[in-house]
Amino acid sequence: MEYSRKFSTDELGLSGMFFVEYYIGESDAGRYLDATLELTDLPSKLRGEKLHIEGGDGIRVSRSIIETSADRFEFELYLPPDCSSISIRLDSGEEAYCVDIADTRLLSLGNEILQDDVFNPTEFKTGVQAYRRENTDIWPLVDFACSLGELVPFDTYLSSLEKIITSYPRVRNEMNNILETLLKRLILGECCDGRHEISELSTLETTVEAFSSIDDRAQIDASLSIKYAVDALHKRQEPDQIIDLVFEFNIVESHHDVMTDKLFHLVLAEEVLRQSESGVQNLLDRYFKNEIDSEFDQDEFQNAVKDAKAVDEPNPADWFEIVKSAGSNPGTGSLKFTVANLLFNTAEAYNDVDGYYHITPQLYAAAGAWYDELDIAISQRALFDHHTRKGLLHYHETELNDASGEMERAIETATNVSGEYENAYPEWLTTPVIYKALADARTLTAEGRREDAAELLKQRGQVFEDFGSLSEDSIQRITSAIGGERFRILSDKFLNNGEYERAEEVLGKAIGLFKEGGLERAGDNTLNKKKEVSVVIEEVNGNFTEAAASHDQISENDHYNKSKRNVHEIRAQICRAKAQTIDGNYEIALERIREINRQSDELQQDALDLGILNQLLLSYENGEVTNAKRALEKFTTSNQNKTPSHPLGVDYDYTELFVVVLALQRLNQTDLPEDLLRSLIQLSINRSFTPRQNQQFVQETYLEDISIDRLWRERLPSPVLSRVEEIQLEQASTAGNYKSVTLLLAELLEFYLALLVEFHGKHYWGDTWRSELVTEDEDEENLSIGVLSRIFTSDAATEIQNTDELDSILTADIAEFANLIDMRNKLDHAYTGHIDQDTFESIRERVFELLRSSVGDAPLAVSIQDKNLAGVYTARIHWWRGLRHILINTEAELNVGSYYYMPLEIIQESDDQVLYSIGEEDLVLVEDSRITDQMPELD
Numbered sequence: 008m009e010y011s012r013k014f015s016t017d018e019l020g021l022s023g024m025f026f027v028e029y030y031i032g033e034s035d036a037g038r039y040l041d042a043t044l045e046l047t048d049l050p051s052k053l054r055g056e057k058l059h060i061e062g063g064d065g066i067r068v069s070r071s072i073i074e075t076s077a078d079r080f081e082f083e084l085y086l087p088p089d090c091s092s093i094s095i096r097l098d099s100g101e102e103a104y105c106v107d108i109a110d111t112r113l114l115s116l117g118n119e120i121l122q123d124d125v126f127n128p129t130e131f132k133t134g135v136q137a138y139r140r141e142n143t144d145i146w147p148l149v150d151f152a153c154s155l156g157e158l159v160p161f162d163t164y165l166s167s168l169e170k171i172i173t174s175y176p177r178v179r180n181e182m183n184n185i186l187e188t189l190l191k192r193l194i195l196g197e198c199c200d201g202r203h204e205i206s207e208l209s210t211l212e213t214t215v216e217a218f219s220s221i222d223d224r225a226q227i228d229a230s231l232s233i234k235y236a237v238d239a240l241h242k243r244q245e246p247d248q249i250i251d252l253v254f255e256f257n258i259v260e261s262h263h264d265v266m267t268d269k270l271f272h273l274v275l276a277e278e279v280l281r282q283s284e285s286g287v288q289n290l291l292d293r294y295f296k297n298e299i300d301s302e303f304d305q306d307e308f309q310n311a312v313k314d315a316k317a318v319d320e321p322n323p324a325d326w327f328e329i330v331k332s333a334g335s336n337p338g339t340g341s342l343k344f345t346v347a348n349l350l351f352n353t354a355e356a357y358n359d360v361d362g363y364y365h366i367t368p369q370l371y372a373a374a375g376a377w378y379d380e381l382d383i384a385i386s387q388r389a390l391f392d393h394h395t396r397k398g399l400l401h402y403h404e405t406e407l408n409d410a411s412g413e414m415e416r417a418i419e420t421a422t423n424v425s426g427e428y429e430n431a432y433p434e435w436l437t438t439p440v441i442y443k444a445l446a447d448a449r450t451l452t453a454e455g456r457r458e459d460a461a462e463l464l465k466q467r468g469q470v471f472e473d474f475g476s477l478s479e480d481s482i483q484r485i486t487s488a489i490g491g492e493r494f495r496i497l498s499d500k501f502l503n504n505g506e507y508e509r510a511e512e513v514l515g516k517a518i519g520l521f522k523e524g525g526l527e528r529a530g531d532n533t534l535n536k537k538k539e540v541s542v543v544i545e546e547v548n549g550n551f552t553e554a555a556a557s558h559d560q561i562s563e564n565d566h567y568n569k570s571k572r573n574v575h576e577i578r579a580q581i582c583r584a585k586a587q588t589i590d591g592n593y594e595i596a597l598e599r600i601r602e603i604n605r606q607s608d609e610l611q612q613d614a615l616d617l618g619i620l621n622q623l624l625l626s627y628e629n630g631e632v633t634n635a636k637r638a639l640e641k642f643t644t645s646n647q648n649k650t651p652s653h654p655l656g657v658d659y660d661y662t663e664l665f666v667v668v669l670a671l672q673r674l675n676q677t678d679l680p681e682d683l684l685r686s687l688i689q690l691s692i693n694r695s696f697t698p699r700q701n702q703q704f705v706q707e708t709y710l711e712d713i714s715i716d717r718l719w720r721e722r723l724p725s726p727v728l729s730r731v732e733e734i735q736l737e738q739a740s741t742a743g744n745y746k747s748v749t750l751l752l753a754e755l756l757e758f759y760l761a762l763l764v765e766f767h768g769k770h771y772w773g774d775t776w777r778s779e780l781v782t783e784d785e786d787e788e789n790l791s792i793g794v795l796s797r798i799f800t801s802d803a804a805t806e807i808q809n810t811d812e813l814d815s816i817l818t819a820d821i822a823e824f825a826n827l828i829d830m831r832n833k834l835d836h837a838y839t840g841h842i843d844q845d846t847f848e849s850i851r852e853r854v855f856e857l858l859r860s861s862v863g864d865a866p867l868a869v870s871i872q873d874k875n876l877a878g879v880y881t882a883r884i885h886w887w888r889g890l891r892h893i894l895i896n897t898e899a900e901l902n903v904g905s906y907y908y909m910p911l912e913i914i915q916e917s918d919d920q921v922l923y924s925i926g927e928e929d930l931v932l933v934e935d936s937r938i939t940d941q942m943p944e945l946d
Contacts, residue, residue, distance in 0.1 A: 010158040016104035020050035063094035156199030190232035244365035276373035291334030321355035347377040368397035391420040414443035433476035441488040464493040488524025491517040555582035593625040725885040726941040730755040745847035760795040766908040771803035866908035899927035906933040
């Protein structure tokens with residue numbers, strides 16, 4: 008059998024057809040095939056040049072070099088015995104292109120069905136089901152015919168289709184539905200890779216006739232197939248392709264039952280935009296041919312127009328009836344006016360309706376064109392709406408450059424840049440300004456330029472903060488929407504760094520701002536993303552049972568696409584397996600993992616890792632010692648094959664746990680306390696179930712040249728840094744009076760000093776530290792910021808570096824206040840003054856200077872979670888990144904459930920170890936209520 012494949016390549020500028028004579032040969036001997044290459048389009052730069060031809064997958068080409076002075080070349084291909092597909096590579100020496108001709112299984116099955124002497128219906132169906140990887144009886148066979156149709160002429164494709172229909176009763180029973188579906192696919196170019204696409208009425212009629220001849224019972228409704236095709240194009244939001252179908256198949260005349268009011272509106276707009284008044288009249292004559300009222304009353308018509316114009320709300324139904332009257336009676340002279348009103352009112356009524364969303368730009372454009380011809384002022388509004396709606400359509404299809412261009416044209420129309428209109432309307436600017444900023448920012452983020460995108464949004468927001476021509480509501484909507492997008496971009500930056508809590512926080516800010524800015528869709532999408540981040544945080548914190556439930560909820564939520572729901576469904580199973588691993592139920596965890604591998608190939612490697620680890624843990628429980636070499640080889644292979652499997656790209660590394668368990672299997676044979684070994688396993692499980700990004704940060708903090716900015720972002724205890732982040736986010740969405748965000752700065756200052764002073768005061772003086780700072784008439788229980796600041800001039804100052812500098816930062820005058828202490832004392836919720844941006848920024852820089860100058864003395868905060876029989880404590884560290892769990896060996900009696908300070912250097916100076924020996928003096932109980940009240944929020 009001869010098969011052929013069309014090809015076209017931009018790389019070489021070539022197009023043509025590749026032919027091959029294929030037969031079924033002995034699989035162990037290989038085969039030789041006759042082949043032909045025809046070039047139908049050859050660029051002048053290649054004319055007379057040589058092309059090198061190579062075969063893929065072991066295929067040899069007998070004539071490997073051809074002269075392009077000819078258009079047809081014959082050569083021979085040798086296919087090795089195990090060849091599964093035929094492909095050749097064309098190489099000009101500068102550019103190359105690969106032509107994938109066909110899968111050899113498809114060609115073999117094609118030979119079977121097209122040759123009566125070798126066709127066996129049962130064997131053929133089994134072969135097709137295996138090739139298509141589907142076990143149903145009907146559509147694998149039909150889809151096979153479509154695949155074969157890519158390689159054969161239409162008559163041969165029709166023969167294969169006829170053989171399938173007549174050979175299989177279940178296919179024959181569904182024949183009409185199948186043929187109408189195939190006709191729709193051919194109309195859309197979706198069948199046979201577009202080779203037999205139907206693009207004109209005569210071809211449609213010929214194809215319908217050919218399909219009808221397959222069987223006496225075949226009854227093909229061409230109009231139904233066309234309707235299916237139009238509906239499919241509406242769902243894809245492709246109005247231009249719909250228009251092509253309407254004119255190619257003369258739908259208005261030949262398939263009038265396909266016409267709907269929506270399709271009529273679209274075609275009517277197209278005729279207007281083609282500047283064809285006769286085309287509009289012809290369309291009205293054909294569309295309303297059975298509804299024309301022979302008795303026309305001019306007065307009644309004018310009254311209808313007057314009544315319709317008086318209605319404030321869009322009223323397309325009224326204008327539809329008026330256009331029907333005007334179209335059937337051209338003598339009214341009102342055709343352009345009534346048609347323009349029908350199109351404009353229809354667009355206004357349906358611009359947010361899914362079925363009309365993609366065609367409203369054309370309706371607005373057409374209405375504006377005829378309003379302009381009639382010199383009616385509303386033409387400016389119609390053109391503005393055209394650009395805005397088209398921009399929104401491009402934006403939601405992620406065609407960002409086109410979206411930006413349309414929004415810019417909408418802005419120019421609203422502000423009358425060209426001067427062609429009488430007035431400018433700045434109050435229209437809100438939507439195009441927002442979406443132009445969003446489109447430009449997302450273009451930058453798509454290029455990996457998140458910092459540039461955030462800066463662009465910041466600048467755009469600042470431009471409109473005091474834009475006099477806009478209402479306060481419009482300014483608020485613009486700055487809120489732009490601020491929301493800025494935070495959404497920042498969340499991506501935090502996610503890339505593994506800073507999930509920060510990402511969750513800024514996404515929450517983004518959601519609120521999107522809602523304030525009227526971007527409900529963006530707010531909903533951001534909410535969906537925040538839910539995914541929240542699940543990651545649950546995983547990071549080791550709450551795998553809760554994480555599994557959250558993954559389940561997402562997997563059942565239709566607001567996420569199918570592939571993402573499937574990933575979350577598997578993640579839920581993995582989290583349940585991890586929960587069982589933590590609880591020591593290794594057999595149950597292994598069963599969960601086996602279920603995962605039965606369900607999905609995509610996450611099989613991740614589950615395989617957990618399976619290997621749980622098998623090791625089970626061996627440990629049983630007192631067995633695994634062959635380390637074989638286990639390492641198995642684990643290494645698994646990690647080499649591993650592909651990212653988490654919806655947010657979160658990556659886990661189980662290497663530490665793997666090595667620890669292998670070691671502890673051997674230590675289990677010694678007399679070491681079993682409880683200590685179990686604690687080491689439990690800690691290693693916690694650390695291995697922490698994402699790789701968080702683990703890697705520990706090593707990063709050892710670098711001596713790490714920037715101060717990063718240090719006070721990364722080293723400060725979580726409750727301090729959360730306040731710093733809140734201030735940085737709040738200021739981005741503040742305009743005018745900065746009082747509220749300055750109050751946050753004042754609270755941060757007091758909070759940080761309370762934490763710093765409690766740690767160093769207790770560390771130096773012990774439990775009497777409060778009395779060392781207060782005078783006789785001051786309250787020891789509630790230390791004010793002024794009292795706290797005395798530590799920098801006390802004996803305990805030896806504990807802290809840069810005390811003179813810190814005291815100077817606190818006591819120097821600032822803006823209208825005597826100093827930062829005075830600022831904190833005066834600035835509370837009762838403060839009635841106005842704080843402008845410059846004052847806020849000067850206070851912010853002073854407070855942040857204090858943080859930067861003292862960050863080296865800030866302690867870590869840890870929570871004590873458990874104590875084992877060996878007297879070793881399990882603790883969780885509260886900072887944004889790095890180690891989450893450690894073991895603490897200390898002489899101190901620590902309270903489970905309480906919080907303690909400890910020097911950061913203890914972690915930094917160690918080599919990422921598991922067990923830390925910490926002196927009693929370096930563990931300071933957190934008692935200040937300003938601190939303890941916030942810590943549970945971070946657990």
